[in-house]
Amino acid sequence: MRNYTVVTEFILLGIPETEGLKTVLFFLFLSFYLCMLLGNALILTAIITFSHLHTPMYFFLGNLSMFDLGFSSTTTPKMLLYLSGQSHIISFQGCAAQLFFYHFLGCTECFLYTVMAYDRFVAICYPLRYTAIKNHSVCSILATGSWMGGCIHTIILTSLTFQLPYCGSNEVGYYFCDIPAVLPLACEDTSLVQRVGFTNVGLLSLICFFLILVSYTRIGIAISKIHSAVGRQRAFSTCSAHITAILCAFGPVIIIYLEPNPSPLLGAVIQILNNLVTPMLNPLIYSLRNKDVKSALRSVFSKRGFPLKNK
Numbered sequence: 001m002r003n004y005t006v007v008t009e010f011i012l013l014g015i016p017e018t019e020g021l022k023t024v025l026f027f028l029f030l031s032f033y034l035c036m037l038l039g040n041a042l043i044l045t046a047i048i049t050f051s052h053l054h055t056p057m058y059f060f061l062g063n064l065s066m067f068d069l070g071f072s073s074t075t076t077p078k079m080l081l082y083l084s085g086q087s088h089i090i091s092f093q094g095c096a097a098q099l100f101f102y103h104f105l106g107c108t109e110c111f112l113y114t115v116m117a118y119d120r121f122v123a124i125c126y127p128l129r130y131t132a133i134k135n136h137s138v139c140s141i142l143a144t145g146s147w148m149g150g151c152i153h154t155i156i157l158t159s160l161t162f163q164l165p166y167c168g169s170n171e172v173g174y175y176f177c178d179i180p181a182v183l184p185l186a187c188e189d190t191s192l193v194q195r196v197g198f199t200n201v202g203l204l205s206l207i208c209f210f211l212i213l214v215s216y217t218r219i220g221i222a223i224s225k226i227h228s229a230v231g232r233q234r235a236f237s238t239c240s241a242h243i244t245a246i247l248c249a250f251g252p253v254i255i256i257y258l259e260p261n262p263s264p265l266l267g268a269v270i271q272i273l274n275n276l277v278t279p280m281l282n283p284l285i286y287s288l289r290n291k292d293v294k295s296a297l298r299s300v301f302s303k304r305g306f307p308l309k310n311k
Helices: 022-049 056-083 092-125 127-133 136-162 179-185 191-224 229-258 264-288 291-303
Strands: 009-012 089-091
Touching: 009 092, 022 056, 022 264, 022 291, 056 092, 056 136, 056 264, 089 092, 092 127, 092 136, 092 179, 092 191, 092 229, 136 179, 136 191, 179 191, 191 229, 229 264, 264 291
Parallel strands: none
Antiparallel strands: 009 089
């Protein structure tokens, strides 16, 4: 038998193949992170403040902004710390917490995109029954179900990952604690965790994407039956922002977990797009083509002494 040292902390090696670029990356990612915080905070403030935004669509948009704030904040602050020259060390408990919240918020957001697609499906295919179908109770159940589903999914993954013994090397070859980066450091067979991780993450993303695709196929059929060009344009404009956000969110996830052998740099770039850039873009995506949100944001700025011109 060999003696092993039980791991009590991990060392995050950072973004692969970026030696000498820490200062540039620090200011780049810091600007992205601050824009993400500002944009999502403004969306949340507008939805909470103005009563005409207290509808199912904006209720779920507020949930999405809240999750984007948490999702980026799970990995970005630690990344900014070591890019600024601080320690790369993260405790064993901190690594487990980072993995838990990363998958919890990411999975819940995946469910939330699916629920938002269903919301658009009901609004366009059954407009006269929309308020009856998407009442307050139904919206609360769908939101709570998204939270609970993400929590159950993450408890399974986190418990399976960190019940394994970790000994010997403690260097995580990535910029945050994710399952593919942590598992190689385990001292026992990890095939069960890998299979469960593939099923829970990859397959779950594909199922949600399939349900979204079914919803938008039905929406497309309904829009094609609208005789008025103005009506078709209005119906399409209510869905275009959500479609754009879905493509930004699901594309990186599917590539990361279904690519057989992605290069470390490509994997890191895709993760950063998913963790930081997409949450930063979501407020822009949902506000630029939405008159109600733009009007509410103008009112928010006006109340704080920063009047914006109507365009």
